[in-house]
Amino acid sequence: MSYLTSGSTTGLAIRRMSATKEPVLDIKDQEQLGILVDISSCTGCKACEVACIQWHDLNPPIATEEELRENGFSYQSAPDLAANLFMLMKYQEAETDRGWTWFITKRQCMHCDDPGCLTACPSPGAIVQYANGVVDFDQSKCIGCGMCRTGCPFDIPRYDANDHPFKCNFCLDRVGNGLVPACAKACPTNALHFGTRADMVELGHKVVAGLKDRGFPNAALYDSAGVGGAGYVYALPHGDKVEHYGDLPKDPAISSLVHLWKGPLKWIGGAAILGSIAAMFMHLVTAGPKTVEAHGKEE
Amino acid sequence: MANVMITRLTAFDRLVHLGTAASFVYAFLSGIGIAFPKMHWLLTVLGGGEFARWLHPWAGVVFSVFGFLMILSYVKDMFFDTDDIKWMVGIVHYMTNHEEKLPETRKYNAGQKMYFWITVFWGTIIFLVSGLAMWFPDAFAAQVAPWVPGMGVRDLVLLATVVHEVMFIAAGAFFIVHIYMGTLGMPGTLSALATGKVTAEWAKAHHPKWYREMVRKA
Ligand code: HEM
Numbered sequence: 254m255s256y257l258t259s260g261s262t263t264g265l266a267i268r269r270m271s272a273t274k275e276p277v278l279d280i281k282d283q284e285q286l287g288i289l290v291d292i293s294s295c296t297g298c299k300a301c302e303v304a305c306i307q308w309h310d311l312n313p314p315i316a317t318e319e320e321l322r323e324n325g326f327s328y329q330s331a332p333d334l335a336a337n338l339f340m341l342m343k344y345q346e347a348e349t350d351r352g353w354t355w356f357i358t359k360r361q362c363m364h365c366d367d368p369g370c371l372t373a374c375p376s377p378g379a380i381v382q383y384a385n386g387v388v389d390f391d392q393s394k395c396i397g398c399g400m401c402r403t404g405c406p407f408d409i410p411r412y413d414a415n416d417h418p419f420k421c422n423f424c425l426d427r428v429g430n431g432l433v434p435a436c437a438k439a440c441p442t443n444a445l446h447f448g449t450r451a452d453m454v455e456l457g458h459k460v461v462a463g464l465k466d467r468g469f470p471n472a473a474l475y476d477s478a479g480v481g482g483a484g485y486v487y488a489l490p491h492g493d494k495v496e497h498y499g500d501l502p503k504d505p506a507i508s509s510l511v512h513l514w515k516g517p518l519k520w521i522g523g524a525a526i527l528g529s530i531a532a533m534f535m536h537l538v539t540a541g542p543k544t545v546e547a548h549g550k551e552e
Numbered sequence: 553m554a555n556v557m558i559t560r561l562t563a564f565d566r567l568v569h570l571g572t573a574a575s576f577v578y579a580f581l582s583g584i585g586i587a588f589p590k591m592h593w594l595l596t597v598l599g600g601g602e603f604a605r606w607l608h609p610w611a612g613v614v615f616s617v618f619g620f621l622m623i624l625s626y627v628k629d630m631f632f633d634t635d636d637i638k639w640m641v642g643i644v645h646y647m648t649n650h651e652e653k654l655p656e657t658r659k660y661n662a663g664q665k666m667y668f669w670i671t672v673f674w675g676t677i678i679f680l681v682s683g684l685a686m687w688f689p690d691a692f693a694a695q696v697a698p699w700v701p702g703m704g705v706r707d708l709v710l711l712a713t714v715v716h717e718v719m720f721i722a723a724g725a726f727f728i729v730h731i732y733m734g735t736l737g738m739p740g741t742l743s744a745l746a747t748g749k750v751t752a753e754w755a756k757a758h759h760p761k762w763y764r765e766m767v768r769k770a
């Protein structure tokens with residue numbers, strides 16, 4: 254049984270839902286979407302950030318002068334993602350073989366093929382992965398437990414005061430209607446390419462090959478193999494220094510503790526609880542209750 | 553002799569038992585609703601998913617407070633002796649209702665002592681510590697992460713989740729046995745929870761050594 258067998262007749266088909274068996278997938282055929290972030294073309298102008306805030310009607314955190322001082326007057330709009338800030342341009346500087354270099358990275362939900370949040374979520378249907386690869390929350394089914402952030406290898410979901418999670422939804426309302434996501438639409442330098450995931454990976458390899466020709470021998474494609482690939486793909490000029498790119502994890506993967514917790518422990522737990530109920534029932538009908546009378550006879 | 557009653561639980565013991573029992577049942581059932589998608593409907597019965605997830609940790613805290621009091625008042629009768637080891641080795645005689653082949657028990661038999669140590673003693677501590685970690689992941693990670701170098705902040709919370717679940721499996725399976733023995737499995741036991749008293753026959757049949765101690769004292 255699945256809580257939902259497929260998407261509705263109109264709109265997006267559903268590929269996967271939290272705490273639910275796989276929905277039926279052969280009704281509709283929808284392509285996986287992707288965005289390629291070509292970091293070598295990014296100037297750090299934050300047009301994407303503004304477009305994201307504008308499209309999602311966000312009420313973003315505005316730093317006070319004190320907070321700015323604390324953060325060393327960083328170029329960054331905020332120190333971290335927040336429930337009211339779905340994407341953030343991160344700025345770091347580090348030494349490379351080409352000297353002191355800016356590492357400017359767009360950070361948001363990656364839309365994993367195998368999402369850790371969805372695996373960790375205990376509430377049926379609170380996290381949905383559509384057939385086009387977009388991962389989104391259904392707040393009406395969320396019980397507010399916070400496990401989605403714990404299960405996320407990229408540490409993305411952020412919570413409001415009611416413990417409900419928020420993050421990038423790949424502009425589901427736009428892409429579902431044939432529009433480009435707000436961030437990619439706004440990017441003035443073509444650092445953000447939008448298309449099918451397969452096309453973005455192919456384009457990414459071309460960008461990386463071009464970078465290698467232009468004197469970036471360590472250029473690499475960041476494709477999140479550990480989570481089965483992701484909607485977001487990054488072309489990194491300095492592929493040997495992943496950690497400087499806005500704290501991107503080196504080898505993102507769902508923790509083995511999540512698999513232990515959601516796999517073997519569920520089977521052992523179910524067997525232990527049902528097994529003890531069955532064993533007690535068996536005792537009742539075979540050995541029978543320990544009555545005072547029975548003991549009296551034996552003495 | 554038929555009407556002779558022996559006091560087994562003081563009013564304090566009974567109050568503490570009621571506190572642990574009520575809070576444990578809520579934490580147990582809501583925990584099952586959270587842990588098993590097929591049992592998600594339990595959360596609806598317990599007040600709704602969001603409500604049950606809100607109340608679960610509070611019920612857990614109540615359990616731990618009463619559990620602490622229970623440890624203080626019960627622990628003196630819970631230490632194992634050599635008879636308990638013989639009892640554990642021959643536990644199959646207990647299951648088949650042939651207690652005469654086992655050493656006579658004092659106030660609590662070895663099974664009850666194990667239940668005390670696992671569900672009450674370790675349950676009170678481990679549910680609370682791991683539960684707090686899942687409840688306040690950021691605060692927990694900030695406190696604990698510096699002590700365990702090499703473990704990511706999120707991994708610590710996941711580890712706590714796994715520990716919580718293992719504790720739940722051990723305590724939960726034992727709890728079912730406990731409920732059975734307190735009701736259907738051993739008639740005359742449940743009323744002791746309300747009145748604190750058992751019949752002399754009950755005491756003689758199930759805890760003979762304790763019975764003689766009580767008679768000697770009287
Ligand atoms: C003593 C204090 C306790 C606290 C603070 C506490 C707190 C929590 C929290 C915060 C969660 C996370 C909910 C989630 O995953 O969404 C949880 C889950 C759970 N709790 Fe507790 N709890 C406590 C005691 C108990 C007790 C006494 C039991 C059972 C007898 C229990 C059984 C469970 C179970 C089965 C889960 C679900 C784990 C899973 O997702 O697989 N807890 N608890």
Ligand code: SF4
Binds near residue numbers: 370375390394399418
């Ligand atoms: S906070 Fe909500 S969406 Fe996130 S794991 Fe918990 S129930 Fe699922």
